Amino acid sequence: MLTPGKQLNQHLTAVIRTFLSQPEWHPSEPLIVPASHPQFGDFQSNIALTLAKKLNQKPRDLAAQLLQNVHLEELCEPPTIAGPGFMNFTLKPTYIQSWLTQQIQDPRCGVPLVDEPETIIVDFSSPNIAKEMHVGHLRSTIIGDCLARLFEFQGHRVLRLNHVGDWGTQFGMLIAYLREAYPEFFTQNQEIDLGDLVSFYRQAKQRFDGDETFQEQARQIVVKLQAGDPELLSAWRFLCDLSRREFQQIYDLLDVQLTERGESFYNPFLPEIVQELKEKNLAVLDQGAWCVFLEGFVNTDGSPLPLIIQKSDGGYNYATTDLAALRYRVQQDGAQRIIYVTDVGQSQHFAQVFQVAKKAGWVTEKVQCIHVPFGLVLGEDGKKFRTRSGETVRLKDLLEEAIRRAEQDMQARLQAEQRQESPEFMHNLARVIGISAVKYADLSQNRLSNYSFSYDKMLALQGNTAPYLLYAYVRVQGIARKGAIDFEQFVPEFVLSTQPEFMLAKHLMQFPDGVEQLGQDLFPNRLSNYLFELSQKFNQFYDQCPILSAPDPERTSRLGLAHLTAKVLKLGLSLLGIPVVERM
Ligand code: ARG
Numbered sequence: 001m002l003t004p005g006k007q008l009n010q011h012l013t014a015v016i017r018t019f020l021s022q023p024e025w026h027p028s029e030p031l032i033v034p035a036s037h038p039q040f041g042d043f044q045s046n047i048a049l050t051l052a053k054k055l056n057q058k059p060r061d062l063a064a065q066l067l068q069n070v071h072l073e074e075l076c077e078p079p080t081i082a083g084p085g086f087m088n089f090t091l092k093p094t095y096i097q098s099w100l101t102q103q104i105q106d107p108r109c110g111v112p113l114v115d116e117p118e119t120i121i122v123d124f125s126s127p128n129i130a131k132e133m134h135v136g137h138l139r140s141t142i143i144g145d146c147l148a149r150l151f152e153f154q155g156h157r158v159l160r161l162n163h164v165g166d167w168g169t170q171f172g173m174l175i176a177y178l179r180e181a182y183p184e185f186f187t188q189n190q191e192i193d194l195g196d197l198v199s200f201y202r203q204a205k206q207r208f209d210g211d212e213t214f215q216e217q218a219r220q221i222v223v224k225l226q227a228g229d230p231e232l233l234s235a236w237r238f239l240c241d242l243s244r245r246e247f248q249q250i251y252d253l254l255d256v257q258l259t260e261r262g263e264s265f266y267n268p269f270l271p272e273i274v275q276e277l278k279e280k281n282l283a284v285l286d287q288g289a290w291c292v293f294l295e296g297f298v299n300t301d302g303s304p305l306p307l308i309i310q311k312s313d314g315g316y317n318y319a320t321t322d323l324a325a326l327r328y329r330v331q332q333d334g335a336q337r338i339i340y341v342t343d344v345g346q347s348q349h350f351a352q353v354f355q356v357a358k359k360a361g362w363v364t365e366k367v368q369c370i371h372v373p374f375g376l377v378l379g380e381d382g383k384k385f386r387t388r389s390g391e392t393v394r395l396k397d398l399l400e401e402a403i404r405r406a407e408q409d410m411q412a413r414l415q416a417e418q419r420q421e422s423p424e425f426m427h428n429l430a431r432v433i434g435i436s437a438v439k440y441a442d443l444s445q446n447r448l449s450n451y452s453f454s455y456d457k458m459l460a461l462q463g464n465t466a467p468y469l470l471y472a473y474v475r476v477q478g479i480a481r482k483g484a485i486d487f488e489q490f491v492p493e494f495v496l497s498t499q500p501e502f503m504l505a506k507h508l509m510q511f512p513d514g515v516e517q518l519g520q521d522l523f524p525n526r527l528s529n530y531l532f533e534l535s536q537k538f539n540q541f542y543d544q545c546p547i548l549s550a551p552d553p554e555r556t557s558r559l560g561l562a563h564l565t566a567k568v569l570k571l572g573l574s575l576l577g578i579p580v581v582e583r584m
Contacts, residue, residue, distance in 0.1 A: 041090035059085025113155035128165030166262035172222035177204035288312030403434035440466035472535035492560030
């Protein structure tokens, strides 16, 4: 289904092409944008102003000439010219109505599949084994999942990769410490959770920092581990399993699917990566380390800042692994787009890795590497997000607290409304609302900004929150129950007459463009804002236009608007990773 904006654009582009003989003057799309104010109609174009300069004509005259060739009688009212030469377009009610009829029958609510599906890798979440999964990883998980859902819905082939940090010097330290302090750790089948592992990690680090013999032991272990010592490998596996189980609990709570392919997967390729970069004369030896020098990267003192790919002790690092991963993803996975979702602090790392991979020829013109950065999560005080006692917040605790508070809110509301619900209903609802609130609070922010984490704000029933959106959906289901209407069996005729109906209808029509926008700029708050506005427009319509008590044909038409709103909300929220509920 072509959205009205797209149809207008296509038509106006064609008009201009025939009107202007010089192809170099053909303007690039979009020529038409949604009107900045309802008084200018639904869409507007300033193309006459831009072209008038080139053609040395008066913009208003040019606009008039262009409009003589515009034939959009089915779509809109006769276009008008405003101010210095803006062209304004107002959609015809008959057109809006027939568009809605198509949209409501389409399970995709008007969103097309892409013409050329690509293989897209989304590298997200990616916590580190034995270290705590922190709020930064939560952001990555939520944003990455949203982008993966979007690409899947658009019809791309998507590989959701969890690039866990499962290799590195931390294991030497940890294994050395555990062997010393808890000799039975790796042999006995004991109940350990990641909380313990993280505190072990802290203790190990302390030990490491204060004792040289211990440091040496830890290093020995790393060397033996890398050489494939079977006993150490099994200890390493044991630790990875432990972390993995803990991570999985979080993914289950969040309903996020990931394929784990950790850093260790790329170990066998690291020597070739360095070798190849040497052969291509990209890697040079600098103070004992193999480095690649790149354009545009300098230290604060202006000296060139290299990307180190092999340290002077022979070890490889984070960047080497990312280069191997990138090459593998292009050559073996056939990825055409690779998206990395991490905090903004890693921007330079990815810019360097991408540049090296391009120079090495691993990333060709046909492959797009995109870093999708995000800001920090702060506490309500605007400082680093921590528990009251100053420790990093465990994600599981954070999510469980959101669920607990959602349940509390529910209980208060039920009491106020004198409603009775079963415990299962309450648990399920609290879980959906709590988790959705956390996800939505994140996705509704411009991801580049830092945001303050506030349970109260994210769980509020008013404002740009998950509960507010879910409630709009629930309202529609309430109407259906009250009127005993089966929306699935229902094909409405639309007849719009009042202002709130038109406002809602026009917003519904913009859904496909909103989804497409998100696919282009990868800012989930575009979609969440769209859905928030949709809920607001629906609520205005609901408050001002009687639905069940209206006479036909208005009744059917309004039911149709309500149903279409619910469909778009459900679909839009599903792209954010948020499920709907029938009652709340
Ligand atoms: N493990 C890293 C961290 O916790 C994130 C990994 C991101 N992905 C990548 N391919 N480098 O910061």
